Amino acid sequence: MGLTEAENDGEFGDLKNELTKLKREKNAVILAHNYQRPEVQNVADFVGDSLGLSISASETKCDTILFCGVDFMAETAKILNPQRKVLIPDQRSKCPMAMMLTVETLRDAKRSNPNADVIMYINTHADVKTECDCICTSANAPEIVNHSKKNEILFGPDMNLSYYVQKRTSKKIVTVPQRGICPTHHMISLEEVLLAKEENPDAVVLAHPECIPEVQERADAIASTEGMVKYVKNSSKEKFIVATEVGVIHRLKKGNPTKTFIPASPYAVCPNMKMHTLEKMVQALRNEQPEILLPMNIIERARMPVEKMLAITTKLQNK
16 A cells, blocks of 8 residues: 555655755755656656656756656756766666667668668667757657658657557658567556456546557557646546556646546556665765766767757747
8 A cells, every 4th residue: 555645754754854955965956757756756856757857957057967767868868968967866777678779770770771860769878869860759759750851760769659650650660679669668468458448437548659559549548658647637537547657647646636547557667767766866966976977979969869859849839
C-alpha cells in the first residue's frame, strides 16, 4: 500500500530538509522526469518530460542542475545549459533505447541513404545528436518529420515511435536501428490493455507512442507523458487506463485528485529511472558529483539539431 503525502513527508523529512539546504548553498535547481519515484517528484522544482525540463532549467538563474532522469536527459540539459554544472544522482541510470543506437550505426545508415533527412528522437546520446539534421520528441515527431523538405527520413531509435510517425506521414521512414525499443513500453501487451478495459469499460485508454502498434491501435488517445497530463486535465472523463511507465500516474493523481488512473501494466517500471533516490540526490549535491561532462565541440554540434527542432516548433505554433 502506497504512502500518503503526509506519511511520505514524514519518512523523508530529514532528507528533504538537507536537500533544501544544499539547493540554497549551491544555487541549484532539481529536475525530475515524470517516471521518477513519487518522493523524488515531490522535491523537484520542475517535473516533466526531458526536453521541457532542460528548457525550464535554461530559464532559471541557477548555477547547478540536478537532473533526476536517465543519462541522455542529463546530457540534453548540459547541451542546452553548457555554462552550468549538471549533476545526475546515479550515473548508472542509462536509457536502454538510447544505447541501441551508436554513432557508427547511424553513419552507416546515412551512407546507405544519402538523400535522407536525419531526424532522431531526443532519446539519443549527445554524440548521436551531432550526426542529426533535426531532433524530435514523442510529442512533435510527426510535425517535425512532415516539415522536412526531403521525402525520405532516417528515424530512430524507437521502432514503435517510427510506426506511429509512419502512420501520420506520406514520407518514407527508414528506422535506425531496425529494432530499437524502450523495453518498458514494449512489454505492455494488448492483452493487458484489453483486460484493463474489460474491468473498466468506462475508462479512456491513453498510450505512449513507444508502445507496440497493437496497443497504439487500441488506444483512445496516443500522447507523450506531457500530452497525457494535458489530455487528462482537459477531459471530462473520470477514469483512465494509462499505457506508459507507471511513474507518471503519481503526477496525474496529484493534478487530478478526483480522477481514477489504472496502469495498463503494473509491471511497466523502468528500473533505470528508479535508481535515483533522495539519499543519492543529497550526496550528488553535497559532493557535486557525478557530473555530466561533454566536450564543447560535441555540445555545439549536438545543440544545432535541438535548436532547429525548437525553431520549427515555434514556427508551427505561430502559424
